[in-house]
Every structure is written in C-alpha cells, then in structure tokens.
Amino acid sequence: MSENTITWSEDGGIVTLCFNDPTQSVNTMSENYLASMNAVLNRLETEREQLVGVILTSAKKSFFAGGDLRELFAARIEEAEVLTDFTAHAKSQLRRLETLGIPVVAAINGSALGGGLELALAAHHRICLNDPRVRLGLPEVTLGLLPGGGGVVRSVRLLGLDTALDKLLLTGKTYTPGQAQELGLVHELVNTPEELAVHAKTWIITHPGSRQPWDDGSPIPGGTAYDPAVEATLAIRTAALRAQHKGAPMPAPAAILSAAVEGTQVDFESASAIETRYFVELATGQVSKNIIQGTYFDRRTVATGASRPAGYPTRTTSSIAVIGAGLMGAGIALSAALADIDVILKDVDLASAIRGKNYAERYLAKEVARGKRTEDQAQAVLTRIRVTEKIDDLAAVDVLIEAVFENPDLKKAVFSDVARVLTADTLVCTNTSTLPISGLAHAVDRPEDFIGLHFFSPVERMELVEIIVGEQTSEASLARAFDLVRQFGKTPIVVGDGRGFFTSRVILNRLLEAAAMVGEGISPASIEQASVQAGYPLGTLALLDELTLTLPYGIYEQFREEARSTGKGMPVHPGAAVLATMIEDKNRPSRSAGSGFYEYHDGRRHGLWAGLEDAFGPSAPPEDLGELRERLLFSEALDTARCLESGLLRSTAT
Numbered sequence: 001m002s003e004n005t006i007t008w009s010e011d012g013g014i015v016t017l018c019f020n021d022p023t024q025s026v027n028t029m030s031e032n033y034l035a036s037m038n039a040v041l042n043r044l045e046t047e048r049e050q051l052v053g054v055i056l057t058s059a060k061k062s063f064f065a066g067g068d069l070r071e072l073f074a075a076r077i078e079e080a081e082v083l084t085d086f087t088a089h090a091k092s093q094l095r096r097l098e099t100l101g102i103p104v105v106a107a108i109n110g111s112a113l114g115g116g117l118e119l120a121l122a123a124h125h126r127i128c129l130n131d132p133r134v135r136l137g138l139p140e141v142t143l144g145l146l147p148g149g150g151g152v153v154r155s156v157r158l159l160g161l162d163t164a165l166d167k168l169l170l171t172g173k174t175y176t177p178g179q180a181q182e183l184g185l186v187h188e189l190v191n192t193p194e195e196l197a198v199h200a201k202t203w204i205i206t207h208p209g210s211r212q213p214w215d216d217g218s219p220i221p222g223g224t225a226y227d228p229a230v231e232a233t234l235a236i237r238t239a240a241l242r243a244q245h246k247g248a249p250m251p252a253p254a255a256i257l258s259a260a261v262e263g264t265q266v267d268f269e270s271a272s273a274i275e276t277r278y279f280v281e282l283a284t285g286q287v288s289k290n291i292i293q294g295t296y297f298d299r300r301t302v303a304t305g306a307s308r309p310a311g312y313p314t315r316t317t318s319s320i321a322v323i324g325a326g327l328m329g330a331g332i333a334l335s336a337a338l339a340d341i342d343v344i345l346k347d348v349d350l351a352s353a354i355r356g357k358n359y360a361e362r363y364l365a366k367e368v369a370r371g372k373r374t375e376d377q378a379q380a381v382l383t384r385i386r387v388t389e390k391i392d393d394l395a396a397v398d399v400l401i402e403a404v405f406e407n408p409d410l411k412k413a414v415f416s417d418v419a420r421v422l423t424a425d426t427l428v429c430t431n432t433s434t435l436p437i438s439g440l441a442h443a444v445d446r447p448e449d450f451i452g453l454h455f456f457s458p459v460e461r462m463e464l465v466e467i468i469v470g471e472q473t474s475e476a477s478l479a480r481a482f483d484l485v486r487q488f489g490k491t492p493i494v495v496g497d498g499r500g501f502f503t504s505r506v507i508l509n510r511l512l513e514a515a516a517m518v519g520e521g522i523s524p525a526s527i528e529q530a531s532v533q534a535g536y537p538l539g540t541l542a543l544l545d546e547l548t549l550t551l552p553y554g555i556y557e558q559f560r561e562e563a564r565s566t567g568k569g570m571p572v573h574p575g576a577a578v579l580a581t582m583i584e585d586k587n588r589p590s591r592s593a594g595s596g597f598y599e600y601h602d603g604r605r606h607g608l609w610a611g612l613e614d615a616f617g618p619s620a621p622p623e624d625l626g627e628l629r630e631r632l633l634f635s636e637a638l639d640t641a642r643c644l645e646s647g648l649l650r651s652t653a654t
C-alpha cells in the first residue's frame with residue numbers, strides 16, 4: 001500500500017494541498033507522489049464546481065526537491081519505455097492541475113529546485129517566502145540531465161527562448177527569491193510563512209478563471225524558432241555551445257538546446273513529448289549516471305563522514321590562526337571567516353599580513369557588487385579576520401594552520417617558534433601539497449595532534465581538501481580535522497602519508513604522460529585538444545606552464561630519490577626527460593617566467609611554442625584523438641587504483 005504524500009484541507013472553497021512525504025525528509029516525484037497526486041486530482045475534478053481555487057504548499061523545510069535521483073540512477077536503456085511512461089504520467093498530472101479552470105497558486109515556503117520548480121511553474125501564480133536560504137532553479141544540466149517535468153517547455157513559454165536557455169536551463173544556476181522575481185519565475189515575495197496563505201487566498205479570490213499564458217493565446221516572448229530573428233541565432237548558439245565545452249561530449253546541453261528550440265515550433269503537448277524523449281535518452285545514458293554517481297552519491301557519502309573515525313564527538317572550531325598570508329594563507333583565512341570562524345592571520349611583518357586581509361576585502365567587495373551579500377554582511381566577515389606579526393597573539397586558538405612556502409626547513413622553524421604559545425588542545429595543521437607529514441611532525445612536541453590539510457587554490461572556490469594522516473596522528477585529531485573541513489563547507493578526503501599524497505601524485509601522472517607524448521612526436525595541439533575533449537578544463541601542457549614545469553619535475557625527482565633510498569630504483573619517465581629539456585636546455589620553465597610549452601606576451605598565452613619541433617623532433621596529428629584522451633585519463637585512473645590498493649587513499653564511497 002502506497003503512502004499518502006499530499007494532505008487536503010479546505011476553507012471557503014479554497015483547497016490547500018500540502019506536500020508531506022512521511023517516508024523522506026524532502027518531497028520527491030516518487031511512485032507514492034504520483035499515486036497521491038492522482039487521487040487529489042480526481043477529487044479536484046469531481047468537486048471543481050464547488051471550489052474557488054487551489055494552493056500548493058509544503059510541510060517540509062523545502063517546497064519540493066524534484067525527481068528521485070535513486071530511481072533515475074537505476075533506470076537502464078532497456079527500461080526506457082517504463083521511464084517514458086512514468087515521466088509522461090507525472091507531466092499529465094501537472095497539465096490536469098493547470099487546466100482545472102480554477103486558479104492555482106504555489107505558496108513556495110522553501111527551496112524549489114528541479115522538479116520542485118517544475119511543479120510550481122504549473123501554478124498560475126507563484127508566491128515565495130523571501131528567505132535568503134531559499135533557492136529556485138532548474139539545475140538538471142549539472143547532473144547531465146534536462147528538466148523532464150515540463151521545465152523546458154514552460155520556462156521557454158514563460159520567459160522566452162533566450163532568457164530560459166541563458167539564465168536557467170543551460171547554466172543550471174539557482175536564484176534567491178528576489179532574483180527569481182526579477183527573472184520572472186516568481187510573482188510575489190512575502191516575509192513570513194503566515195503571509196503565504198493570506199496572499200495566496202487573496203490572489204485566488206481576485207483572479208477567478210485563471211489560465212496559463214500558453215493556454216490563453218499569448219505568444220512565446222521573443223518569438224519561436226520560425227521567426228527569422230530567432231532562426232538566425234540558432235547556428236551561432238550551436239557553435240557557441242560546442243566552443244564552450246571545447247568539443248568534449250556533453251549530451252545534456254545539446255539536448256536542452258534541441259528540446260527548447262524544437263518545442264517552440266509545435267503545440268504545448270507535442271513540445272512536452274519532445275522534452276520527454278530527450279529526458280529519457282539522457283537519464284538512461286551512461287554520462288548522466290557517471291555524473292550523478294560521482295558528484296552526488298559518492299561526494300555525499302564521503303562528505304557526510306564515511307572516513308571519519310567513529311566514537312569521537314563532533315567538534316566545532318571557533319577560532320583559528322593562519323601563519324603565512326600569501327595567496328594560500330589569505331584564501332584559508334577568508335574561507336574560515338566565511339564559515340563564521342574567527343581568524344588571526346600572521347606573517348613576518350604587519351604589512352604582509354594586511355595584504356593577506358586585503359585579499360578578503362577585494363573578494364567581498366566583488367560579492368557586494370554582484371548582489372550576493374550586503375555591505376553589512378561583507379563587513380561582518382571581514383571583522384572576523386585579525387592581522388598580526390606577533391607569535392604571542394596566536395595563543396589560545398582552537399586550530400593552527402601553517403601555510404608558508406613548500407620548504408620543510410621553513411615549516412619546521414615555524415612550528416618550533418609557535419609551540420610555546422599553543423595550548424595543549426590546539427590542533428596543529430600544515431597546508432602542504434607534497435611534503436611528508438610524518439617528517440614535519442618531528443618539529444612539534446605533540447605529533448599525535450599534528451595533521452596535514454591540503455587546500456587547493458583559490459581556496460574560497462575549491463571544494464576539495466585532502467586530510468593527510470601522519471604516522472603518529474591520532475584518530476581524535478583526524479576526527480577534529482574532518483569536522484573543521486566540513487565546517488568550512490568543503491569536501492574532505494582522507495589520505496595516508498605518501499609522497500604527493502593522492503591528488504598531486506595522480507595529476508603528476510597525467511602531466512608526465514602529456515610531456516611524454518611531446519617527446520614521441522605527437523602534435524602538441526592534438527594533446528591539448530584531447531585534454532579538453534576528455535573533460536579537463538585546460539590543456540595539459542597549458543596546465544604544466546601554469547604550475548611551472550619545475551614543480552612536477554621536482555616532485556618526480558623526489559619519487560625517484562625515495563625509490564633509490566629504498567633500493568628499488570625507478571627508471572626515468574620519458575615525460576620527465578622532456579620536462580628536464582624544457583627547464584635546463586631551453587630555459588622555458590613556466591608562464592610566470594614568460595615561456596614554457598606556450599608563448600606568452602605580457603603574461604597572456606599566445607599559442608604553442610614554435611620551437612617544440614626543433615627540440616623534440618617533427619610532430620604529426622594522431623590518427624585517433626580518442627587514443628590520446630584514453631592515455632591521459634588512464635594515466636590518472638591506473639594510479640588511483642594503485643593508491644586505493646595500497647591503502648594510501650582512505651576515503652571511498654563504498
């Protein structure tokens with residue numbers, strides 16, 4: 001027997017349908033929802049002559065969460081017909097709702113994302129609680145999908161093709177209530193939950209017989225794909241979409257564009273069927289399943305504590321000290337302040353520390369200019385960061401994070417200097433990308449409270465943080481570090497204390513593989529094209545220039561030295577030989593130095609270096625670009641498997 005997910009209440013002919021799935025913390029378009037919605041629609045249609053209007057609302061903190069990702073993830077190509085029927089059924093219910101002949105109002109009390117917004121779009125009027133925590137949008141493209149509950153069809157008919165595509169469908173962007181009202185997704189804002197019902201009832205009484213704009217003969221804003229002005233932009237849109245993804249296979253944006261454009265050329269019902277066809281194709285395809293598995297299920301499993309030691313109470317950090325106010329230290333300080341943590345930012349002199357705080361000031365000014373926060377909110381964040389050049393000011397903080405240069409002697413000197421002012425309960429962390437934690441721990445008197453935190457730059461934007469466990473790091477310290485990273489709002493992964501840890505080591509393999517291809521006479525332009533087609537945001541040779549060639553080469557040499565010290569030995573990687581030639585013979589070490597695999601004019605990239613053929617022999621495009629993509633991807637995948645097998649990678653989603 002299915003659970004009822006919708007409660008019915010009536011007052012003066014106005015029916016309030018309250019979504020409240022008793023089996024889940026959020027409302028989703030599940031089988032139970034379909035059954036419940038079918039029952040209330042049957043009743044609404046039976047009693048329509050006695051009714052004045054309908055209000056849609058929710059008993060959950062959110063309005064409606066949309067489709068059930070577990071069910072979508074389980075859908076296989078062999079079951080496409082089943083998913084098609086399910087989707088068509090859900091959409092037919094929304095169609096019945098909006099064509100009842102009485103006004104329907106969505107009283108949006110919380111976030112309405114994906115199917116939740118699609119449900120709200122089926123209402124004739126949308127009133128939203130003006131809460132900054134509420135978000136509205138259609139983010140399906142970020143999961144390799146498109147809105148399959150009428151979101152493409154209704155948003156295009158409501159906003160017009162250009163606005164719907166550029167502001168909603170292709171970006172997956174979510175909006176605050178105020179932004180959603182400005183865009184046209186929401187009609188009214190109210191300040192309290194109580195006002196939602198009052199305003200909804202008032203609108204219903206004053207708007208009898210309401211119809212959707214697509215049912216009353218209103219044209220699509222901006223025109224259809226048949227209009228010459230619109231038609232002229234379609235080829236440009238297609239080319240721009242391909243250029244945006246650099247030729248990488250991204251089926252969701254292409255399907256969204258097709259469904260949106262084709263939908264303007266037909267009636268509403270036909271457009272809905274077109275949308276369903278593209279949705280089912282994406283949902284049963286492998287690309288969306290890979291994205292959903294990695295970015296949703298796996299990330300959630302890791303972030304919610306799969307690798308956190310059990311038996312330790314959750315610790316909340318109220319204050320941290322950051323030593324080193326360079327780019328990394330400034331970013332850590334800003335991220336901590338954004339997480340409502342008080343920060344003391346120290347450098348060798350006050351001027352350097354102030355420059356680090358200025359980084360936060362510039363970031364917050366941009367946030368204010370973009371309307372993402374108010375001046376008062378920005379100032380509140382900024383006041384949490386205090387600057388100093390004095391070690392004594394670091395006493396009594398909960399956590400110390402060292403973020404100076406990647407020099408083991410310098411880091412050890414910092415820990416020796418600061419040890420005298422720290423409390424016995426201070427968690428001591430080092431931000432490092434490659435240096436072994438156990439070796440650095442010799443400089444602290446409490447190695448059990450010492451741990452590595454590898455932040456990525458820019459810290460305020462990058463979600464991942466590697467937590468590196470040393471030989472003597474206690475489980476209690478690991479639990480505290482895990483809690484701290486989650487307090488930052490970032491995703492923690494736990495790794496053992498191996499050279500390069502996990503991320504630096506795995507990326508190093510791809511960098512060396514790309515350099516080896518240059519040495520093999522493969523066209524550098526093809527290497528870069530294969531990189532972006534594999535899904536990397538930047539060509540691998542360009543990434544080498546950004547990092548500076550000396551960094552991966554130095555890390556590789558450390559691996560070789562470590563192998564020699566254990567008597568194992570390690571052959572010279574052909575990619576390392578190419579890097580050595582670039583660094584030592586050609587003096588082309590990086591973008592910052594003005595020359596690498598690319599030419600640079602005034603710091604800007606201006607094409608691959610013409611001297612690569614002279615340095616490494618004639619090059620030619622490969623017969624199969626797919627082989628290069630696989631080499632780059634497999635270089636990382638194989639070493640990931642080695643890290644997992646050796647136990648170096650401790651965070652997994654299984």
